[in-house]
Amino acid sequence: GEDVEQSLFLSVREGDSSVINCTYTDSSSTYLYWYKQEPGAGLQLLTYIFSNMDMKQDQRLTVLLNKKDKHLSLRIADTQTGDSAIYFCAESMSSSASKIIFGSGTRLSIRP
């Protein structure tokens, strides 16, 4: 079945770039998402990319998609303390919310 994998933890120095990686197994994935969960809050959609794209940039966020390797990454430039959160990678074959498959989340911690 479908599977989405990501590492559980990432520690980055403040001001450096953070790169959170994700791999997925379903080659027919059409939508790939990054969600952010801050402490005590719900998951918030950060950005998404269609499978026919290989890059999407939005201010400090850059999403790279390698469809051949089924690898998705989220780069956060100039990481700040407010970026501390859990980041979930997710994929779906359709735009239907019921079909989204989530990864386990990567906890990003920021060192001073």
Place this chain on the structure above:
Amino acid sequence: GAVVSQHPSRVICKSGTSVKIECRSLDFQATTMFWYRQFPKKSLMLMATSNEGSKATYEQGVEKDKFLINHASLTLSTLTVTSAHPEDSSFYICSARDWDPMGEKLFFGSGTQLSVL
């Protein structure tokens, strides 16, 4: 943006008791809500789709008599873990679906950490 409120955020209960978790859409009406479960270090797994005014749709392997879902209004869905056992200890999170010109969007609650002793 839209807000989804989930309560309680943390609950500890004794084995054999039932626990109810509420999921409310605060500023929009949600005909469809979703319930997920996450084991430590594992993926967030969809348990069921809650439809207002009708029966919930459960994913394969999820016991509907164990996890009772009620979606009696357009702003409230509840998940009741019946006769809870330690293996039901987990993180439960809900989401509600809303629409905007860009399409379908999910808004998540903050989750409930259930510990069954």
